[in-house]
Amino acid sequence: MALTGIQIFKMLPGTNCKKCGAATCLAFAMNLASGKAELDACPDVSEESREKLSAASAPPIRPLTIGYGDTAIKIGGETVLFRHEKTFFNPTGIAALINDSESDADIAAKVKRYQKMQYSRVGLNLRPELVVVKGGARLADAAKAVVANSDLSVILYSEDPAALKAAAEALAGKNPLIGPATKANCAEVAAVAKEAKAPVWLKAASMDEVAELTKALTAAGLKDIVIDSGARTVKEVFTDSVAIRRAALGGNRDYGFPTIAFPAEITDNLAMQTAIASALIAKYAGVVVLGDLDGAMVFPLLLERLNIFTDPQRPMTMVQDIYPINNPGENSPVLVTTNFSLTYFIVSSEVEGSRVPCWLLIKDSEGLSVMTAWAAGKFSGDDVGQFVKKIGIEEKIKHKSVVIPGYAASISGDMEEELPGWNITIGPREAAHLTKFLKDYKTA
Amino acid sequence: MAFQIPTVKYSGKINEVPIGPAKVMVGGQNAYSFHTFEGSFPNKPKIALDVWDYDPSEEWPEALRQAFAGVMGDPGAWAGKCVEYGADIVVLHLKSSDPNDKNTGADHAVAAVQKVLDAVSCPVVIFGVDNKDKDVETLSAVAEKFAGKNLILGPVTEKNYKQIGAQALAYGHTVIARTPIDVNLAKQLNILLTGLGLPKDKIIVDPTTGGLGYGMEYGYSVMERISMAALVQQDDNLQQPMISFFGEDVWKSKEANLPTAENPQLGDATCRGVLMETTEAVAVLGAGVSVLSMRHPASVKLVREYVELAYDGGDVKGDLPKVPITEF
Ligand code: SF4
Numbered sequence: 118m119a120l121t122g123i124q125i126f127k128m129l130p131g132t133n134c135k136k137c138g139a140a141t142c143l144a145f146a147m148n149l150a151s152g153k154a155e156l157d158a159c160p161d162v163s164e165e166s167r168e169k170l171s172a173a174s175a176p177p178i179r180p181l182t183i184g185y186g187d188t189a190i191k192i193g194g195e196t197v198l199f200r201h202e203k204t205f206f207n208p209t210g211i212a213a214l215i216n217d218s219e220s221d222a223d224i225a226a227k228v229k230r231y232q233k234m235q236y237s238r239v240g241l242n243l244r245p246e247l248v249v250v251k252g253g254a255r256l257a258d259a260a261k262a263v264v265a266n267s268d269l270s271v272i273l274y275s276e277d278p279a280a281l282k283a284a285a286e287a288l289a290g291k292n293p294l295i296g297p298a299t300k301a302n303c304a305e306v307a308a309v310a311k312e313a314k315a316p317v318w319l320k321a322a323s324m325d326e327v328a329e330l331t332k333a334l335t336a337a338g339l340k341d342i343v344i345d346s347g348a349r350t351v352k353e354v355f356t357d358s359v360a361i362r363r364a365a366l367g368g369n370r371d372y373g374f375p376t377i378a379f380p381a382e383i384t385d386n387l388a389m390q391t392a393i394a395s396a397l398i399a400k401y402a403g404v405v406v407l408g409d410l411d412g413a414m415v416f417p418l419l420l421e422r423l424n425i426f427t428d429p430q431r432p433m434t435m436v437q438d439i440y441p442i443n444n445p446g447e448n449s450p451v452l453v454t455t456n457f458s459l460t461y462f463i464v465s466s467e468v469e470g471s472r473v474p475c476w477l478l479i480k481d482s483e484g485l486s487v488m489t490a491w492a493a494g495k496f497s498g499d500d501v502g503q504f505v506k507k508i509g510i511e512e513k514i515k516h517k518s519v520v521i522p523g524y525a526a527s528i529s530g531d532m533e534e535e536l537p538g539w540n541i542t543i544g545p546r547e548a549a550h551l552t553k554f555l556k557d558y559k560t561a
Numbered sequence: 562m563a564f565q566i567p568t569v570k571y572s573g574k575i576n577e578v579p580i581g582p583a584k585v586m587v588g589g590q591n592a593y594s595f596h597t598f599e600g601s602f603p604n605k606p607k608i609a610l611d612v613w614d615y616d617p618s619e620e621w622p623e624a625l626r627q628a629f630a631g632v633m634g635d636p637g638a639w640a641g642k643c644v645e646y647g648a649d650i651v652v653l654h655l656k657s658s659d660p661n662d663k664n665t666g667a668d669h670a671v672a673a674v675q676k677v678l679d680a681v682s683c684p685v686v687i688f689g690v691d692n693k694d695k696d697v698e699t700l701s702a703v704a705e706k707f708a709g710k711n712l713i714l715g716p717v718t719e720k721n722y723k724q725i726g727a728q729a730l731a732y733g734h735t736v737i738a739r740t741p742i743d744v745n746l747a748k749q750l751n752i753l754l755t756g757l758g759l760p761k762d763k764i765i766v767d768p769t770t771g772g773l774g775y776g777m778e779y780g781y782s783v784m785e786r787i788s789m790a791a792l793v794q795q796d797d798n799l800q801q802p803m804i805s806f807f808g809e810d811v812w813k814s815k816e817a818n819l820p821t822a823e824n825p826q827l828g829d830a831t832c833r834g835v836l837m838e839t840t841e842a843v844a845v846l847g848a849g850v851s852v853l854s855m856r857h858p859a860s861v862k863l864v865r866e867y868v869e870l871a872y873d874g875g876d877v878k879g880d881l882p883k884v885p886i887t888e889f
Contacts, residue, residue, distance in 0.1 A: 199789070201782040233889065234826055238774070324564040351870035351877070355595050360566040367567045384877035387884035388859075391836050392867040395843040396595070399781075411886050413828025416816065417840035420774030425844070427778050459776040466775055469815045545661075549691075553661045 120173045122150040128166035129159065136160055149174075178365045179374050181316050181341040183210065183404070184270020185291045188246040192343070192403035193375035198362060204428040207375075209397070210404040211245040211418060212272060214381040217252025217259035224259055228267035231410050236419060239433055239458060243419040246270055249381075249406050250284070253277045257284040264291060272296075272318070272377070272404070278305035285313040294318055294343060294377075294404075303330060307337035316341035318377055323347070324360060328371035342374045343403060349382050355396055362401040375403030382406075387414055398422050433458035437481040439510055440465065445474035447515040450560055452544065453501060454522050455482035455490045463548045471552035476513065480504045487522045498531020505536060518560040520544040568599050573795035575802050575851065576761045577604065580713055580735055581684025585649065587765070587851045588802030593788060594847050595871045605868055606846055608861050609650035609686060609854045610643035611808060612636050614665075614673040615657040622818045624831035628858050637676035644681050646858035647865060650713075652686040652806075653677050658699050659690040667702035674703050678710065686713040686737065686854075693720040704728035713737060716767060719750055726757045737804055739767040742779050744786050748798045755798075765852065766801045772810030773841040780805070781848050788849030805845045808855035811838045825889035832884055835859040843867055 126146035137158040139145035148154035149170075156162065156170055180194030190210045197203045213231055215224055228248060235244040248267075250260045251274035260271050272294040273284050281295055295313060297320030298306040310317035317339055319330040327346055334342050346357035357376075364372035378397050380390035387407065391414045394405040398421055407414065427433055435456045442465055454464050456479045468475050480501060482490035490496035505519055517539045521529060523546030532541050540561045545554050574591035587607055592600020616634040618626055628646075632638040640651045655670045657663040670687075677685055687703050689696030700714045701724065715737025717725045722738070729736045738754055740746040747768045754764055768787060770780035784803055790796040811817055816827060817834040827833055838860040842853050846868070855861060859882040866879055 199782075199785050200778070201786055230888065236826070328564065350874060351867065352597065352872070352874040355871060356566070356598050359596065360564075360598075363567040364564070369567075386877060386881045388832070388836060388839070388863055388882050389866065389877050391884075392839050392843050392863055395840040396847055396867075396871070399844050399847050400595075409884075409886065411828045411832075411884050412824075412826045413832035413836050413884055413887070416827050416833060417773060417837040420837070421777070421840050421844055424774065424776070424778040424781065429778070429782055459771070459779060462772075462775040466772070466814055470813055470818075550661050 120150065120170070122147040125149050125170065128162070128170060130161045130163075132161065134161065177368065177373050178362075179340065179342065180207065181343070181375065183272065183292065183294045183316055184246065186270075187268055188244075188270040189292065190246050190270070195362070195401070196366070198366065200425060201429050204430065205426045207403075208422045208426040209402050210247050211394075211415065211422070212247035212249050212404055212406045213245065213410045214249045214251060214274075214379075214406050214408055215259065215263065217250060217255035219259070221258065221262040224262040225266040227409075228263050228269055231269060232267040234410060234412055234415050236416060238420075238423065240436065241423070243423060245410055245415050245419070247272055247404065249274050251275065253280045256280040257287040260284045260293070261287050264288065272406075276302055278302055278309055281306060282309045282312075285309055285315060289313070292316070296320065296343070297345060298330060298334060300326060300330070303333045304337070307334050307339055310339055311337065316343060318343035318345060320345045321347045324357065327361070331371050331374060344372070344374050344376045345379065346376070349379065351383060351393055354378050354383065354393070355400065358397055358401045376401065377404040377406065378402045379406045381408035387411070390414070391418060394418055395421055399425050432484045434484040435461045435479045437479055437504075437508070439508055439513070440477040440479060442468045442477055443472060443474040445476050447513065448560060449474045449476055449514070450520060450555065450558055451476045451478060451510055451514060451518060452520045453478040453480060453505065455480060455485060455487050455496055457482065457484050457486045457490075460486050464551070467548045467551040468555070471555045473555040475555070476510060478505065478508060478510060478519075487524045491525045491528065496525055496528065498528035499535055501525075501528060502532040502535025505539075516560040518542065520558065522546070566598055569593070569793060571600065571792050573792050573797065573800055575791055576800050578735060578762050578765055578802055580650070580711060582711055583682065583684075584711070585684050590851075592792065594849055597872055602872055604851075605872055606850065607649040607852045608647070608864060609652045609852060610646060610648035610858070610861065611652050611654060611854060611856050612639045612643060612677065613654050613656045614670065615663065617656070622812060622830070622834060623820070624817075624834045625812060625856055627831070635676065636673045637680035640677040640685075641680045644683055647861050648683070650684045650686060650852065651677060651681055652688055652854050654688045655690060655699050658695055660692055660695050667699050670699040671702055671706050674707060674712075678707065684711075684713060686715065688715050688737070691716050691718070691739070693718060697721050697724040700725050701728045704732045704734055708732040711735060713765065715739060717750075717754070719746070719753070722750060722753050723757065726754050726759050729763065730757065730759050735763045735765065737765050737767050738801070739769065742769045742771070742783050744768075744783055744790065744799070747783070747787060748796070751798045751801060761801065764801045765804050767804050767806060770805045770807040770810065770845060772807060772814050773837050773844075774816070775810060775814060777807070777841060777844065781844060784845065784848035784850060802851035803849060804852040804854060805850045806854040807841045807845060808838055808853070808860075811841055812856050821887060825887050828887045829885045831859075832882070835863070835882060836884075839863045
């Protein structure tokens with residue numbers, strides 16, 4: 118729990134030596150309490166105080182990283198139950214379950230396919246990051262087949278500590294998530310994870326056992342722990358997901374870790390696994406594990422994840438640019454609107470739906486929608502006119518026509534002054550009417 | 562000490578709204594969706610399928626055309642098919658009445674409603690085109706003609722709530738109050754409608770959703786905030802059950818209309834559309850929605866099974882749609 122400045126002050130050396138940059142220890146303590154300073158800035162703080170202070174200032178859910186390279190993902194670190202209360206920080210990892218009984222050739226083919234599931238959207242690359250390798254005897258070989266044939270990161274799944282050890286060694290430097298630590302093998306698996314300096318996951322048989330295992334793993338010196346409550350029904354996996362998040366945010370350190378959930382082990386049906394994963398991406402899973410990956414499953418889940426983990430305080434904006442839709446040519450219509458991502462999405466999806474090739478010009482309006490941007494003076498006639506001139510659309514078209522949003526109708530006069538010789542047409546107010554509008558619209 | 566789930570102090574509950582002539586109940590829950598450990602859920606979420614008043618074969622993707630082959634030209638046959646596919650509710654969209662498009666009149670709307678009511682006995686939503694004047698014209702005619710049938714009429718907005726609200730009140734129908742992604746506007750319209758004299762068991766709200774990948778998060782959070790206000794802050798002007806029309810957004814998106822061969826990385830086209838719809842359905846259910854308006858029968862099957870399992874527990878059974886693995 119958060120400490121006050123005074124509580125922190127009592128644990129500092131009290132010499133007011135100023136090495137931390139603050140005038141006094143008390144001033145430094147106040148800065149620490151408000152998050153404006155890092156404890157490391159004081160070179161003289163005792164080891165004991167350091168431990169106490171870092172434990173007290175630790176986030177309620179341990180943030181940790183699984184994997185390596187491009188597919189390394191950070192999970193945990195969340196602070197709220199509802200995204201509108203602040204934001205959800207670290208998107209749920211999406212994983213496929215592979216059995217070590219599958220041949221290396223089959224594994225290679227699968228992971229090569231998974232690696233190609235990459236989709237670009239609003240300047241981001243969306244993709245599944247992880248493969249869970251499950252088994253025993255062939256765990257190390259199967260894990261090697263995954264990393265040899267793809268850049269995907271690995272979660273190891275075996276209750277046999279010897280198999281885990283061999284596989285962890287085979288994945289040295291690739292930071293796999295290792296487990297599960299269970300009631301039966303906790304000490305041995307902890308030793309493997311410790312030696313490999315890798316994060317560990319636990320699989321419990323009940324919520325009480327979750328706490329027993331996190332305590333045991335913590336006592337063994339491990340910090341990066343991921344929880345599987347062991348739930349394997351739709352109802353229980355959701356309930357446990359909510360329970361763990363609430364307990365953690367309520368300050369119960371035994372549950373202050375990210376989670377992993379296994380739709381793959383709830384049902385064989387991949388479509389139902391997708392539905393289960395949807396609920397768990399929205400409600401608190403750190404990683405969801407599916408039985409196999411196909412674009413039809415992964416793409417919707419990636420979109421959901423993108424939406425749910427967008428910071429509500431910072432609306433997504435589009436880069437000011439020319440966006441071609443439906444392969445436009447030199448006679449295609451030119452539409453202009455604001456850079457609020459929702460505006461862009463709605464307008465672009467209507468234009469796509471109309472099948473009419475168009476140039477969509479997105480003007481920076483500080484992330485405001487058309488009506489608000491216009492009212493705030495961020496979408497004035499002079500502004501939009503100059504923007505059309507300098508964005509370089511003239512080199513792509515043979516006409517001089519541009520369509521403005523209906524809600525910004527009143528800027529057309531000023532735009533005409535700014536763009537002599539151009540035809541300014543007022544488009545519909547609602548994007549829903551664009552299809553009909555574009556059917557009749559002719560450039561001049 | 563045995564682990565106990567930290568509880569939320571709920572102080573309110575969602576009003577129960579009886580819809581259709583048989584008074585099918587929606588709403589009534591007193592906790593967040595799927596939170597079965599701390600609340601009661603007398604009525605599971607209901608699933609609606611869309612019917613249009615003209616044949617949209619030219620606009621709808623293959624996946625939907627296949628599912629409704631042979632019935633899309635006849636609202637009655639189409640509605641029957643929806644019920645056969647397991648829909649609890651049929652939504653008849655009066656799409657042809659759009660003044661920006663075919664601009665058919667009130668008589669056309671009445672005839673389409675008649676066909677649907679002749680074919681099915683489930684609750685029926687009659688949905689306009691979100692044009693304030695045209696919707697008043699068509700929905701008023703429908704309200705009067707089908708007095709006492711307890712149809713669900715929408716969208717009712719801030720701009721036409723007086724006219725449509727009065728018709729609903731006079732002829733015994735329920736309304737769908739639509740507001741654009743804003744908690745306060747949703748609350749305001751509820752206050753206006755109850756101010757007209759419309760009882761709270763006659764109002765369902767549509768806070769507007771947004772498609773998966775196309776701004777779903779805005780509507781999602783507004784719905785979560787409405788749920789929170791209703792259940793935890795006991796705001797009795799936000800305790801109406803919610804409906805979401807995300808199915809329309811999903812199936813209009815570029816990705817739901819892309820043939821498999823054009824981008825095999827996105828998987829089988831039909832399955833992709835179905836799972837986009839299913840994914841968004843489960844997400845908005847979690848945000849507190851009581852009625853889902855969707856389009857594909859396979860999504861209905863999946864979401865229905867998900868809802869049963871999430872509320873009643875047990876293992877996945879039943880014959881569910883399969884995901885064909887697309888190689889590329
Ligand atoms: S460096 Fe440490 S001891 Fe010195 S003033 Fe800062 S807090 Fe105090």
